[in-house]
Amino acid sequence: MRPFEPMRGDTGGLVMLAVLAAVAVVVPVLNLAVPEGSAWHLSTFTVTLLGKYLTYALLAVAVDLVWGYLGILSLGHGAFFALGGYAMGMYLMRQIGDRGVYGDPILPDFMVFLNWKELPWFWHGFDMFWFAALMIVLVPGLLAFVFGWLAFRSRVTGVYLSIITQALTYALMLAFFRNEMGFGGNNGLTDFKDILGFDLQADGTRVALFLASALALALGYWACRWIVTSKLGRVAVAVRDAEPRVRFIGYRVDRVKLAVWTFSAMLAGIAGALYVPQVGIINPGEFSPLNSIELVVWVAIGGRATLYGAVVGAVLVNYGKTYFTGAFPEAWLFALGGLFVLVTLLLPQGIAGLLRQLRRRRSDDDGGPVQPAEAAA
Amino acid sequence: MTWSADQSIEALRRDRAFDFSGAQKRWLAFRESMRRDRQFDFMISWKELELDVSHGPILYVEDLNVSFDGFKAINNLNFYVDAGELRCVIGPNGAGKTTMMDIITGKTRPDSGSAYFGQKIDLLRLSEPEIAEIGIGRKFQKPTVFEHHSVFENLELAMAGDKRVFPTLFAHLSGQQRDRIDEVLDIIGLKDQVQRPAGALSHGQKQWLEIGMLLMQDPHLLLVDEPVAGMTHQEMDRTAELLLSLEGRHSVVVVEHDMDFVRSIAKRVTVLHQGSVLAEGSMDEVQNDPRVVEVYLGE
Numbered sequence: 001m002r003p004f005e006p007m008r009g010d011t012g013g014l015v016m017l018a019v020l021a022a023v024a025v026v027v028p029v030l031n032l033a034v035p036e037g038s039a040w041h042l043s044t045f046t047v048t049l050l051g052k053y054l055t056y057a058l059l060a061v062a063v064d065l066v067w068g069y070l071g072i073l074s075l076g077h078g079a080f081f082a083l084g085g086y087a088m089g090m091y092l093m094r095q096i097g098d099r100g101v102y103g104d105p106i107l108p109d110f111m112v113f114l115n116w117k118e119l120p121w122f123w124h125g126f127d128m129f130w131f132a133a134l135m136i137v138l139v140p141g142l143l144a145f146v147f148g149w150l151a152f153r154s155r156v157t158g159v160y161l162s163i164i165t166q167a168l169t170y171a172l173m174l175a176f177f178r179n180e181m182g183f184g185g186n187n188g189l190t191d192f193k194d195i196l197g198f199d200l201q202a203d204g205t206r207v208a209l210f211l212a213s214a215l216a217l218a219l220g221y222w223a224c225r226w227i228v229t230s231k232l233g234r235v236a237v238a239v240r241d242a243e244p245r246v247r248f249i250g251y252r253v254d255r256v257k258l259a260v261w262t263f264s265a266m267l268a269g270i271a272g273a274l275y276v277p278q279v280g281i282i283n284p285g286e287f288s289p290l291n292s293i294e295l296v297v298w299v300a301i302g303g304r305a306t307l308y309g310a311v312v313g314a315v316l317v318n319y320g321k322t323y324f325t326g327a328f329p330e331a332w333l334f335a336l337g338g339l340f341v342l343v344t345l346l347l348p349q350g351i352a353g354l355l356r357q358l359r360r361r362r363s364d365d366d367g368g369p370v371q372p373a374e375a376a377a
Numbered sequence: 378m379t380w381s382a383d384q385s386i387e388a389l390r391r392d393r394a395f396d397f398s399g400a401q402k403r404w405l406a407f408r409e410s411m412r413r414d415r416q417f418d419f420m421i422s423w424k425e426l427e428l429d430v431s432h433g434p435i436l437y438v439e440d441l442n443v444s445f446d447g448f449k450a451i452n453n454l455n456f457y458v459d460a461g462e463l464r465c466v467i468g469p470n471g472a473g474k475t476t477m478m479d480i481i482t483g484k485t486r487p488d489s490g491s492a493y494f495g496q497k498i499d500l501l502r503l504s505e506p507e508i509a510e511i512g513i514g515r516k517f518q519k520p521t522v523f524e525h526h527s528v529f530e531n532l533e534l535a536m537a538g539d540k541r542v543f544p545t546l547f548a549h550l551s552g553q554q555r556d557r558i559d560e561v562l563d564i565i566g567l568k569d570q571v572q573r574p575a576g577a578l579s580h581g582q583k584q585w586l587e588i589g590m591l592l593m594q595d596p597h598l599l600l601v602d603e604p605v606a607g608m609t610h611q612e613m614d615r616t617a618e619l620l621l622s623l624e625g626r627h628s629v630v631v632v633e634h635d636m637d638f639v640r641s642i643a644k645r646v647t648v649l650h651q652g653s654v655l656a657e658g659s660m661d662e663v664q665n666d667p668r669v670v671e672v673y674l675g676e
Contacts, residue, residue: 227546230545230546230547230548231533231534231545231546231548232542232545232546232548234526234530234533234534235534235545237523237525237526238523238526238534241523241524241525242521242522242523242524244484244521245517245521245522245523246534247505247506247509248482248505248509248514248515249509249534249535249540249590249594250506250509250510250537250540250594251506251540251545252506252540252541252542253506255541255542256542256545259542259543259546
């Protein structure tokens with residue numbers, strides 16, 4: 001297999017990956033090599049913030065894969081993100097060992113506090129990184145598989161499917177809020193100390209996590225490109241545009257959907273797992289339906305069915321969020337709402353659509369074949 | 378080239394045996410063996426799933442009944458199509474033409490009756506993709522092509538072959554497959570539009586593309602719903618030519634309203650009325666049938 005094949009013709013994606021590579025070189029240098037007093041020094045706080053944006057970007061790519069190319073508007077992808085995050089959180093909790101407030105060598109603090117005597121069965125194995133890493137993809141993947149199998153086989157589509165994805169994440173949020181679930185209730189999992197033996201507060205670890213997020217984004221992006229440029233990707237777009245026709249041609253539409261959907265959920269799980277050690281906490285709030293909706297807004301703003309648009313949208317909106325919530329804390333939700341209205345009215349194909357228009361105007365050439373993405377919005 | 382019925386049957390049997398994969402054959406045989414009304418022959422050989430047209434007809438529809446909320450859309454319908462035949466079905470609106478196609482392709486399940494493909498394959502037990510795979514292709518009334526895909530990609534997606542998820546993910550076009558696509562492009566006359574998105578084609582071109590997609594599926598039986606609706610006269614002639622060229626190699630059922638068009642292609646015509654067959658025969662016989670004149674031609 002030729003590794004560059006999936007990127008052919010994807011100028012936006014190549015530019016995005018080039019920028020990502022540059023950032024991945026510059027940021028660690030500015031943080032670790034430039035002395036703290038210098039104007040060029042990048043604080044560890046900023047590095048972590050950027051790392052967080054990258055995990056959001058990966059999540060947005062996962063959503064764009066199912067929304068832009070398969071036509072499934074998922075309003076529950078936050079659930080897969082949070083499940084991946086919880087799996088990582090459980091590993092980090094077990095790494096604390098006897099350094100917790102109560103000093104119990106096995107039980108995390110919240111279990112001691114709840115007067116539990118034994119580790120619940122589902123916490124076993126999470127002291128090993130490989131096991132946790134497996135669960136990070138398996139748990140969201142399995143949930144997506146079962147959910148998708150039931151939904152797609154019954155041919156639930158469109159807005160009804162969106163509503164049940166929303167219900168899924170809401171139900172999980174309520175479940176995880178309960179202390180008896182054994183995931184720390186509304187406080188969630190926090191107070192992490194180290195990962196793979198490295199101190200989570202150390203600059204070096206922070207930079208490594210940032211780099212891991214950048215790498216995951218690049219690989220995840222490439223994998224999604226590989227899928228959408230394969231014949232399966234063309235079948236997926238056909239399902240998006242004319243589902244019954246695909247069925248009469250002889251494809252099992254439910255299985256096509258199930259495969260892409262499950263892959264997307266696994267990607268979201270990986271994003272969540274990289275997110276948690278950087279922000280230092282995972283709690284049921286991550287399952288909140290609002291998160292999942294916000295994430296769809298990132299993709300819409302960036303431009304559906306382009307993949308790189310999702311990255312651009314996620315980073316820009318989250319940068320805006322950081323800026324606004326710092327400068328005008330009350331204004332953020334109005335800004336987000338306003339942005340969404342403006343984009344829907346003026347840029348129905350998002351930022352990616354705008355870039356494409358500008359490029360076409362400059363090169364003054366519109367004879368080329370229309371990309372499937374072009375008319376998708 | 379003229380084709381006799383025997384030759385057609387032989388051709389169908391010889392070059393067009395199913396390309397089911399082994400696993401799929403086993404699965405279909407297993408499903409067949411799980412039928413509750415067939416307890417004893419618990420292992421049915423794969424051969425049972427092969428198209429058997431040795432008695433002539435490729436499609437048997439018998440005593441079919443469907444009703445929607447009390448309205449009898451199909452009423453005791455009996456309908457047979459011979460292998461290699463080109464059959465036209467006419468009838469006023471609401472006569473049950475589209476419903477019949479829905480049943481044959483697995484979209485609608487009947488209340489009672491049977492539908493067999495060849496003598497052995499029970500269509501009522503198969504799903505839409507399975508029916509597509511055993512060799513029944515359908516063109517819809519409204520042209521449905523994949524608008525955001527190019528003409529080439531539309532044909533590529535429709536091409537017969539392994540359509541399971543993972544083989545599709547790793548699929549690459551072979552030279553032979555490219556040749557096949559080129560061949561079909563020639564037949565439907567869209568060679569110079571290969572790279573255009575299907576959404577940019579004219580109405581007539583979309584209809585032809587859809588027929589091309591049917592041909593790529595390489596079906597034994599083609600169901601074609603109103604192929605010339607909204608076409609100009611030249612386009613109609615071209616379509617008639619196209620359908621006539623399929624006769625013999627494929628069995629074709631055409632549902633159409635346009636009488637001139639039907640006259641130009643039909644050898645045998647079936648008239649449906651209120652969900653059952655009113656008359657069947659050559660165009661002249663049918664047109665002179667007083668019952669047909671009464672309900673349909675209304676003259």
